[in-house]
Amino acid sequence: MLFQLKSPYLSVSNGKIVSYGGNQMCSANKTERSVGCGVVAALDLFLYLCRYHSNLKQRCTESLFPTAWPLDQQQYLSLLHYFRKKYFPLIPGHGINGLSLAIGVNAFFLKYRLPFFAVWGVPYAKLWSSIREMLEQDIPVIFSVGPNFPLFWKHHQLRFYVQRSDGAYIPGPHTHSHYVTITGMDEQWLQIASWGRKYYINRMEYLTYVKEHSARLVSNILYIRKKSHGVS
Numbered sequence: 317m318l319f320q321l322k323s324p325y326l327s328v329s330n331g332k333i334v335s336y337g338g339n340q341m342c343s344a345n346k347t348e349r350s351v352g353c354g355v356v357a358a359l360d361l362f363l364y365l366c367r368y369h370s371n372l373k374q375r376c377t378e379s380l381f382p383t384a385w386p387l388d389q390q391q392y393l394s395l396l397h398y399f400r401k402k403y404f405p406l407i408p409g410h411g412i413n414g415l416s417l418a419i420g421v422n423a424f425f426l427k428y429r430l431p432f433f434a435v436w437g438v439p440y441a442k443l444w445s446s447i448r449e450m451l452e453q454d455i456p457v458i459f460s461v462g463p464n465f466p467l468f469w470k471h472h473q474l475r476f477y478v479q480r481s482d483g484a485y486i487p488g489p490h491t492h493s494h495y496v497t498i499t500g501m502d503e504q505w506l507q508i509a510s511w512g513r514k515y516y517i518n519r520m521e522y523l524t525y526v527k528e529h530s531a532r533l534v535s536n537i538l539y540i541r542k543k544s545h546g547v548s
Contacts, residue, residue: 317507319451320500323368325509326360327386334386337497339512343393348400351411353495353510355404357458358421359396360497360509361540363387364456365430376428411493414460418538431543437536444519446539447501455540457498459508461491461517462526462534472529474522476508476515488515492530498537 328335330342337360340352348355366376367385382391403420404412412420414436421434432455438446450457464470473490480486485505496515500507506517526535 317500317505318502319448320507321364321451321456322454323364324385325456325499326363328389328392328512329386330389335512336514337509337512338392338396340396341511342389343396345397347406347408348396351406351409352396352400354412354417354458355396355400355406357495357497357538358404358417358424359392359399361421361456361458362399362424363395365432368454414534414536414538417458417495421538421540432540433543434538434540436538437533438539440532443537444501447498447506447537450537450540451498451501453542458538459496459498459506460535460537461494461496461522462530462536463493464529465531465534470529472525474517474525476510476517477505479514479516485516485518492525 326337328338338356340348340356343349343352345352362376363381366381380395399420400406403423404417406412418434418436424430425432425434447457447459461474464472471492473492475490476488477485478488489511491510494510496508496510496517498506498508499514504519506519506522508515508517522535526532
């Protein structure tokens, strides 16, 4: 990857398998399993920032944000449930939209006096440069593969890929109406965390999906910038 996070990404262990990021499918709660991807992406963002940004560690209590990787799965799922209740209320069958996601993330930043501000969406002319900017600042990027729009009942989906040991990319699962976290990017691929695994999205295929089946408002990023003033 030409651009990627500077530190190892969050991992969660159930004693047998170590994940790449959180996985809402492990939750015992039906709503969290079916539409909890946005909460997972936000929680993973908070965990990463509070572990690796040294000027933030004193603001994030260790009782809330453990510092050892991998996290125990039950500990992670308890945090997921807590953040869903406190910051990211989910609508069964629908989840959470980008604007509500930004509100919850900013509420967390404000509570812990973290010097960041989040907005939902950037102009598409600045999409890739905004992702690169965040990665260069060591900030994970919450990224949406939006729903079909305006024909919500359609089932067009975007393909994810898996990278083999020889470097080749092979087709993996496909999805829509789903949040993932970008952890790296090059000129052709986005490296992402989703469902506790590392996948890749072809950048041109994503743009085609948005143009033909979705919309720029719902298929976008949570853009986070550092404040020019604040806690250091």
